[in-house]
Amino acid sequence: MDPLALVVQLAIIVLAPLAVGLLRGVDRKLTARMQNRRGPPVVQPFYDMVKLLSKSPILINNLQVTFAGASLLFQAAALALFVAGGDLLIAFFVSGAGSIFLVLGAFSVRSPYSYLGGQRELLAILAYEPVLFLAVLSLGMRSSFLVSEFRGGLLADLPLVLLAMVPVMVILLEKSPYDVPAAHQELVSGPYIEYSGPYLAIMEGARWFQLAFVLGVITLFVWHDNIMVSLLGKAAIVLLVLFVTIVIDNITARLTRERMVMFMLTVGIALVAVNLIYLTIFPEGLI
Amino acid sequence: MTSLARATVIPFGPQHAAFLEPLNVRLVLEEEKVVGAELNQGYNHRGMEYALSLDYKKSQYLCERVCGICSYHHSSCYCQGLEALYGVEVPMRARLIRTIMMECQRLTSHLLALGHIAEAVGYENLFMQCFRERELIMTLVNRLSGNRVHYSMNVIGGVKRDIGPEQVKDVEVTMKEVRPRLEELQRVFRRDSTLGKRTHGVGRFPRPAAEGWGTVGPVSRASGIPRDIRQDGFAAYSEVRFTPIVREEADVYARMMVRMDECLQSVDIIEECLPLLPDGPAAVQVKGHPTGEAFSRVEAPRGELMYYIRAKGALELDRIKLRTPALMNVPALLAMLPGCQLADVPGIVVSVDPCICCTDR
Amino acid sequence: MSLVQGARRRSPWILHFDTGSCNGCDLEVWALLTPRYDVERFGAVNKANPKHADILLITGPVTKKCEDRLRNLYEQTSGPKLVVACGDCASTGAPFHNCYNVCGGVDKVIPVDVYVPGCAARPEALIDGLVLALSLWEKRMEEEG
Amino acid sequence: MSMLTSSLKNLFRRPFTTRYPRAPADIPPGNRGKVMWDMEKCIFCRRCERSCPTSAITTNKEAKTQRVVRNRCIACNVCVEVCPTQTLSMVPEYSKPDVAPVAHVFAVDLPRHEYRVEHLPKHGGKKEGAK
Ligand code: SF4
Numbered sequence: 001m002d003p004l005a006l007v008v009q010l011a012i013i014v015l016a017p018l019a020v021g022l023l024r025g026v027d028r029k030l031t032a033r034m035q036n037r038r039g040p041p042v043v044q045p046f047y048d049m050v051k052l053l054s055k056s057p058i059l060i061n062n063l064q065v066t067f068a069g070a071s072l073l074f075q076a077a078a079l080a081l082f083v084a085g086g087d088l089l090i091a092f093f094v095s096g097a098g099s100i101f102l103v104l105g106a107f108s109v110r111s112p113y114s115y116l117g118g119q120r121e122l123l124a125i126l127a128y129e130p131v132l133f134l135a136v137l138s139l140g141m142r143s144s145f146l147v148s149e150f151r152g153g154l155l156a157d158l159p160l161v162l163l164a165m166v167p168v169m170v171i172l173l174e175k176s177p178y179d180v181p182a183a184h185q186e187l188v189s190g191p192y193i194e195y196s197g198p199y200l201a202i203m204e205g206a207r208w209f210q211l212a213f214v215l216g217v218i219t220l221f222v223w224h225d226n227i228m229v230s231l232l233g234k235a236a237i238v239l240l241v242l243f244v245t246i247v248i249d250n251i252t253a254r255l256t257r258e259r260m261v262m263f264m265l266t267v268g269i270a271l272v273a274v275n276l277i278y279l280t281i282f283p284e285g286l287i
Numbered sequence: 288m289t290s291l292a293r294a295t296v297i298p299f300g301p302q303h304a305a306f307l308e309p310l311n312v313r314l315v316l317e318e319e320k321v322v323g324a325e326l327n328q329g330y331n332h333r334g335m336e337y338a339l340s341l342d343y344k345k346s347q348y349l350c351e352r353v354c355g356i357c358s359y360h361h362s363s364c365y366c367q368g369l370e371a372l373y374g375v376e377v378p379m380r381a382r383l384i385r386t387i388m389m390e391c392q393r394l395t396s397h398l399l400a401l402g403h404i405a406e407a408v409g410y411e412n413l414f415m416q417c418f419r420e421r422e423l424i425m426t427l428v429n430r431l432s433g434n435r436v437h438y439s440m441n442v443i444g445g446v447k448r449d450i451g452p453e454q455v456k457d458v459e460v461t462m463k464e465v466r467p468r469l470e471e472l473q474r475v476f477r478r479d480s481t482l483g484k485r486t487h488g489v490g491r492f493p494r495p496a497a498e499g500w501g502t503v504g505p506v507s508r509a510s511g512i513p514r515d516i517r518q519d520g521f522a523a524y525s526e527v528r529f530t531p532i533v534r535e536e537a538d539v540y541a542r543m544m545v546r547m548d549e550c551l552q553s554v555d556i557i558e559e560c561l562p563l564l565p566d567g568p569a570a571v572q573v574k575g576h577p578t579g580e581a582f583s584r585v586e587a588p589r590g591e592l593m594y595y596i597r598a599k600g601a602l603e604l605d606r607i608k609l610r611t612p613a614l615m616n617v618p619a620l621l622a623m624l625p626g627c628q629l630a631d632v633p634g635i636v637v638s639v640d641p642c643i644c645c646t647d648r
Numbered sequence: 649m650s651l652v653q654g655a656r657r658r659s660p661w662i663l664h665f666d667t668g669s670c671n672g673c674d675l676e677v678w679a680l681l682t683p684r685y686d687v688e689r690f691g692a693v694n695k696a697n698p699k700h701a702d703i704l705l706i707t708g709p710v711t712k713k714c715e716d717r718l719r720n721l722y723e724q725t726s727g728p729k730l731v732v733a734c735g736d737c738a739s740t741g742a743p744f745h746n747c748y749n750v751c752g753g754v755d756k757v758i759p760v761d762v763y764v765p766g767c768a769a770r771p772e773a774l775i776d777g778l779v780l781a782l783s784l785w786e787k788r789m790e791e792e793g
Numbered sequence: 794m795s796m797l798t799s800s801l802k803n804l805f806r807r808p809f810t811t812r813y814p815r816a817p818a819d820i821p822p823g824n825r826g827k828v829m830w831d832m833e834k835c836i837f838c839r840r841c842e843r844s845c846p847t848s849a850i851t852t853n854k855e856a857k858t859q860r861v862v863r864n865r866c867i868a869c870n871v872c873v874e875v876c877p878t879q880t881l882s883m884v885p886e887y888s889k890p891d892v893a894p895v896a897h898v899f900a901v902d903l904p905r906h907e908y909r910v911e912h913l914p915k916h917g918g919k920k921e922g923a924k
Pocket residue numbers: none
């Protein structure tokens with residue numbers, strides 16, 4: 001393989017989660033501003049990360065760390081596969097496995113909060129994974145399952161699929177109305193409750209890789225022959241989706257887990273289905 | 288999934304994100320359904336009634352510290368009791384100032400409660416907005432009384448810190464600024480659909496139960512009991528016109544809306560009081576130590592607050608007994624919680640506005 | 649090491665525990681989290697979980713019933729950690745010095761780093777206390793190695 | 794939907810947040826901050842000491858000092874009211890936090906409203922968790 005391409009790919013694998021960290025900072029800033037307060041600096045997530053890494057670890061059991069590490073590893077692998085131009089579906093499943101490890105980690109300790117948090121996380125996965133899967137599937141079918149051969153410009157073909165990605169992002173970013181697993185009023189910090197210091201940082205890192213992968217999937221909607229235009233478009237679509245989730249977060253209360261699952265399994269899937277049916281009837285696309 | 292269900296016991300508190308205070312609720316859960324609840328109080332028991340009886344002059348400041356949310360109601364209630372023992376007539380000016388300050392405190396307390404409910408159902412932005420408006424009142428009372436929390440404005444026989452003409456202007460201006468903001472909040476609380484989904488029909492507490500458990504204040508008014516001690520006309524409430532706000536739904540939504548509507552009512556009452564302020568002294572002198580016994584009642588933000596004071600002509604009081612609103616309302620949770628979902632627990636608990644510091648005192 | 653210290657100073661996660669206060673200072677702690685004082689601009693967030701917290705904001709004179717809870721919370725917090733006693737009653741127990749069921753201040757139960765006076769402690773005073781506590785990180789880190 | 798409009802409006806509105814500590818604190822003039830002695834006027838009648846609800850004041854007649862523990866004072870203003878010679882006054886500035894409880898000692902040999910700072914002993918918590 002071309003060494004330059006390899007370097008670029010490695011750089012992306014390292015930089016993508018950092019970019020996610022920055023986006024999370026932007027998210028917190030914007031949220032604060034929507035609530036009419038000043039909010040933290042945009043680099044805040046990095047301060048948090050470094051601080052967590054420097055705290056003295058308190059370990060409940062070895063299993064817990066193993067699961068946290070596995071979660072990070074799988075999410076990183078998913079991203080690597082994606083960036084290296086691998087198979088989209090495999091990357092999806094690897095990422096999914098990473099989320100399962102998060103749940104296992106929550107189940108591995110004896111705290112009832114952690115247990116309930118794990119259950120809810122499982123429910124959340126049940127809610128968003130099918131929609132994400134269908135989105136990946138429709139992207140792949142429309143173009144190619146190999147990211148390296150992917151030719152996009154699919155926004156015009158699959159607008160409803162992109163719309164379905166918004167609630168997926170809402171769940172992944174733990175935002176109202178579907179911030180069910182980490183509902184701190186009910187479960188303090190849900191599945192993360194027994195993780196402290198560096199282990200919490202590992203979990204957060206896993207989250208960053210996972211978001212990088214999912215946001216990567218979202219960038220696939222935009223494609224242009226000119227690489228600069230293409231990159232700008234990709235950035236714009238990511239920011240747009242993020243902005244919409246922040247607005248939704250700020251104008252809703254948390255809904256119950258039943259509503260979350262019901263919504264995702266009906267409306268979420270229906271959006272994708274309608275889009276696909278439309279495409280089979282009019283293969284030329286929507287616009 | 289039900290076959291997998293096993294009963295989990297989860298303790299809520301005494302240190303918990305949704306509660307400000309050390310209240311401990313043990314929930315027995317099946318899956319996420321609450322099948323049993325148990326209250327464990329006393330984390331905040333300091334022994335106030337004993338300490339309050341040591342020196343009636345100093346107790347005036349200690350009784351504010353029974354609770355910082357309705358501190359002024361406590362001190363007014365206490366002073367009212369002692370004034371009854373002395374048999375003195377408090378000047379109208381002092382009574383109006385007490386009324387104004389009590390309504391300001393009701394505003395801060397209700398906005399706190401509303402923000403708290405919003406937070407408990409995961410509506411962070413609304414929580415922030417409630418607290419933003421609350422800060423306007425907090426800074427106002429800071430300017431009026433000199434402290435944000437403990438006003439220390441009362442003395443036995445009146446108020447020791449008068450409200451000057453510029454301060455009257457200040458109150459007027461602030462109320463003008465606050466009213467539209469409260470109206471906007473009211474719109475959100477009334478209409479917001481996700482908030483409605485989390486509050487309508489949740490934590491039902493019908494009127495017979497509310498009567499049986501002896502609840503007071505907004506909790507009972509939200510269950511259709513038209514009782515408001517302010518109608519007794521203590522302080523200057525006999526001078527203002529108002530009707531208690533009563534709702535029939537008896538759920539979290541009703542308890543929330545009663546408080547929201549009372550906020551605007553408080554603004555009305557304050558505006559009505561301001562032009563009534565007469566000239567003259569704000570306090571009368573009392574002489575000697577008190578003797579006899581007296582009951583004193585006020586309508587605190589959370590309901591009827593009652594002091595019983597018995598004195599035998601010494602610096603020490605013979606007995607002082609408090610019956611506080613939260614003491615009546617908190618146990619009612621045992622009737623509301625069983626059968627609800629875990630996700631609804633914080634909302635329900637916060638909707639009775641549990642303040643432990645006076646329940647345990 | 650300066651990177652770590654910088655991050656520490658800018659990311660104090662808070663745990664607030666009421667050990668029997670009158671609520672006055674608790675409300676002011678909450679005021680810190682809301683738009684007017686918004687300590688998130690210093691990176692501070694309320695975590696309500698001792699395992700995630702760096703700074704314990706303790707209010708109240710510590711009632712006998714809360715004593716063990718407080719000690720537990722302190723022990724569960726992973727180091728380095730700082731304790732701020734918020735308000736007069738957390739500092740010395742003074743307002744409740746005649747009450748029989750209090751320990752009389754947080755430092756009777758766990759070591760305290762910063763004492764914030766005031767009844768109620770003003771939000772500005774609490775911010776000062778937070779800033780003072782953050783300036784103690786370096787010292788704390790040397791102590792803990 | 795009014796939350797949507799207000800959220801978007803807030804985005805372009807100046808935050809409600811204060812600039813403190815970078816800008817000065819907003820302390821109203823009538824704030825009850827801390828009590829100060831003007832020792833030239835003091836006749837050491839001990840009325841302030843006796844009437845303080847939290848025993849924050851120690852009057853020392855021999856050494857001619859007044860000592861107030863800032864972490865005990867609840868700024869109730871009673872000492873100011875009872876003083877027969879208007880020695881005491883309440884100033885708006887609040888007491889600052891410190892690494893130990895603080896007492897301020899006012900003495901006749903110090904200029905008006907100036908004081909010596911004393912740090913009170915700290916309790917280090919109970920050593921081996923008395924369970
Ligand atoms: S006074 Fe109360 S807590 Fe104490 S033993 Fe009796 S019932 Fe138990």
